[in-house]
Amino acid sequence: MADAEPDFSSLPLPDRFAHKNWKVRKEGYEDAKAQFEKTPDESAPVFTPFLNDPSLWKGAVADSNVAAQVEGMGAYCSFLKFGGPQACARTRHLTIGPISEKGLPCARPAGKASAQEALLLCVELDKADPVLEDLLPTLSHKVPKVVAGALAALTLIYHNFGCKIVDPKPTLKALTKVFGHADKNVRAEAQNLTVEMYRWLREAMKPLFWADLKPVQQQDLEKLFEGVKQDAAPKQERFTRAQQDAMAAASAAPSGGGAEEEGEEYAEDEDEAEVLDLAEPVDIMPKLPKDLHDQLGSSKWKDRKEALDALYNVINVPRIKDGPYDEIVRALAKCMKDANVAVVTVAANCVDLLARGLRNSFMKYRSTIMMPILERLKEKKQSVADALGGALDAVFLSTDLSDCLDDILEYLKHKNPQVKQETVKFLIRCLRTTRIVPSKPEIKSIADAGTKLLTESTEGIRAGGAETLGTLMKILGERAMNPYLDGLDDIRKAKVKEFFETAEVKAKDRPKPIVAPPKPAAPAARKTMAPGKKPALGMKKPASAAAAIEDPPAKVAPKGIPSKLGGIPKAGGLAPPGSKLRSKLGGPGGLASPVRRAAPPPAEEEAAPPAAPKFGLGRGLAGRPIAKPSAAAESAPAPAPAMSGISAAERAELEQLRDEKERFARSIEDMKSERSKFNNQLTELQNQNAQLIEDHTRDVLSIKAKETQLVRARSDAEAAEANVQKQQREIERLKRELARALRATAMSPPHAPSESGNMGFSEPASMYHEASSGTPSAARSGLHMGSRFESSRPRSYASASPSEEKENNGHESPSLGSRDGGLGRRKLSPTYGYSNIGSPTRSSTRNSTSHADEDQQPRSSEPAENWKRAAEVTSQLKARIEQMKARQGLSRPPTQR
Known part of the structure; x- marks a missing residue:
């Protein structure tokens, strides 16, 4: 009988990790994972050997035995999850390379999933740049399945964290060579990664790699982009450790809810700024035509237009490097007065590109170019008006509403109705896109101008005035806008309300919370609840229960008690929280215990003499003595020191409220996790729907092709049948001729x-x-x-x-x-x-x-x-x-x- 296998469980984990027997290594990985999950915090002793010798994980994630490798990947994920950022920083440079080469292309689904989770944890615990540095070189690997696995992992990283956390530039630059790979699986994963990045970046990603692709590849990608263009803007599904800490701090703060709403509102702007930052600034000064200004001064409109076309081609880049563009802007402003509308249109397009390329740097040129554009709005041709409107929008994006408002209000008084109508349209667009709420003087100016526009004779101008007031109401709110609408009739108010309901703005005024007036004290004492009894549904939380925990039985100054509404109660208002409880325990004056008398509070915390009641002599138990003062002093029992100012019933109620708060927090976490899961399912369903639509389109095209072939075959068959009939008629004719010839020959x-x-x-x-x-x-x-x-x-x-x-x-x-x-x-x-x-x-x-x-x-x-x-x-x-x-x-x- 063979000897039983020796027991290696007594060996230390590092020795078992380096053992030559794969079964010993596999059991060591399993034990390490179990020990990591039982640790109380990141400083547990079990992490120390692996932090001191990070090379142990290099062999674990790339184990030669597949079964042991799967367990090693699982153990490394537990090490990262429970070991914290320090575990990631110590081992990341040794494990990402082996994971990308042997973990991501693993044949077992569990091993592949653990490898992807390890990369996601590395990004979550620290940052994504080191992970990309070690993962992108794998795209040049000679084994196709290794390259495909790395591309799938990159797609998963960008899907979970987005392009704001993970820099897209290195990946986009490496995509070009992957599209030319000989393996179809690699090309398919490259397309998936490109579509995922397009969900975040849209058209801003194309300047970095689009020109290096073949036309066929561009067409295939455009077809894939059509499936995600209609989707909503993607949201980050997984957050880094720094983001999690910030969110926890924000939720703990009193104003955490408002901060979260504000962050959600401006998240879109931050994403747009991130997208624009992808492009590198281009220096266009050396590329400008040498004879640009000479051509712009030519008497032939074709020469002027050709010069502007050349300028348009030069500045048609996503981002322009700042420089001295004063002469160019002045030349474009002069072109706004050109007699030829084609020259004006191209010049407006050039202003649009220049303002969008320079962004905030174009602010100094606003006064030079804006008024000539507004003056040229008199053109009734729609193409010219659209080009001028686009130029005005680009100029506004480089500035703000305060800078442009004076010129806009000035041209709202223009004598030309066309100029007035296009100017009010521009003002509406400015109100919709601004992120800053206008000041009160600016609000009054805009409201007065909109009210005046309601009296114009042109219908378009009147509608523009109503839309201006409705958009402004959307920013300020109905209550703040009511003073400016008092003089309007019901028909105009209804029109303004209609535009208010349909308006979409990005800036919203947040009024300060209204502080409720103080309420008089209750005439009777509040009934205390028995211990262990839950409050009835809808019962309000007693304010004194929570306040009495912090307040000692001794009377303190009202200014030391913070109010939940942000203010400090006045001297003549409500009694400070806990006063009822003190009246119960120590009489009208809130008599303190002997211990409190022996140790009085500091001078700054001593209470001032109580103010006289607002409504005469105090009412209720808190305002009148129960018995004579001497008798009260003799008969008042000394409160138990262990109560600390609250009764057992209130303490039980407080514990119940705390438990409810914890349950509520847990339910919120559960709902967040469910929401994340539903979002993932929704994304998967959308991807499946897009694939089904693509398959349906392909089938429809195939059916149409078959129908076309069938129609052609039918036409060919009909032609052949007609030819056969013709040949038959010819044969009959020849038979008749032959018979006739035979009859003639028979007689000779x-x-x-x-x-x-x-x-x-x-x-x-x-x-x-x-x-x-x-x-x-x-x-x-x-x-x-x-x-x-x-x-x-x-x-x-x-x-x-x-x-x-x-x-x-x-x-x-x-x-x-x-x-x-x-x-x-x-x-x-x-x-x-x-x-x-x-x-x-x-x-x-x-x-x-x-x-x-x-x-x-x-x-x-x-x-x-x-x-x-x-x-x-x-x-x-x-x-x-x-x-x-x-x-x-x-x-x-x-x-x-």
């Missing part, structure tokens, strides 16, 4: 001899004579004879095609209507002269034979007999013709023939 070949031996000639010899003489009767007779030969011709002769006959005979056969009569073709015989070729030839016989074989029809007569008969008939005909010619004297000597 010579007829076969009849079985009777005389070839069917029943006409007398005179007909042949006429035929030989060429008379019309002979022609008719020949035609008749041809028809009879046609009727007596075998079927096989008609089946021969014209091409076969041409091949067999060597020439085309003449038609039946020729001058040779109906006897067929004539050939010059060397012996007999012209002879009638009516007998079948060898080729025709061969043709007929082949067609007969194909048709499988038997022949009615033998070819040899037909040839003999044809020869006999021919010889007889020739003899008769010669005889007839001899009788008629038409015979010619052989030499003539």
